[in-house]
Amino acid sequence: MADTRAIAARFVDAFNAHDEERIRALNAENGVLEAPGDVHVEGRDAATAYGMAWLNAFSDARIVVHTELVDGDWVAQRFTFEGTHDGVLPSPVGEIPPTQRRLTGRGVQLLRVDGDEIVETQLYFDQVQLMTQLGLMPEPAQAVTA
Secondary structure (H helix, E strand, C coil): CCCHHHHHHHHHHHHHCCCHHHHHHHEEEEEEEEECCCEEEECHHHHHHHHHHHHHHECCCEEEEEEEEEECCEEEEEEEEEEEECCCEEECCEEECCCCCEEEEEEEEEEEEECCEEEEEEEEECHHHHHHHCCCCCCCCCCCCC
């Protein structure tokens, strides 16, 4: 049995390599993934498909982990996602066609590991930042200072 930190590192490595088979192998058959937009998927194939949707929409996607905390079977990772939006991105409100824009977005993922697999993923990212950088909504207004 691998340790929790090692499984999380393997997942990030598989994601950055765009390796669908390794991503699938790390997601548990009974795994659950939740993400912004009320996304809730269950099972190895559904969790893998969620990750692959991002990789297919951002062909040069990469995650850089800046901070990692481990407590028992949980790992918390603060990361930056970077990539060029050059493919269709499925979303809870429909498909987002390629914008050819570069995205650099902050996120946090909490992974619960059981044995050599990830059984639960809680993903958090700034949806406004994502939509703004892709040109799908205006830049937020700036506060006026006196």
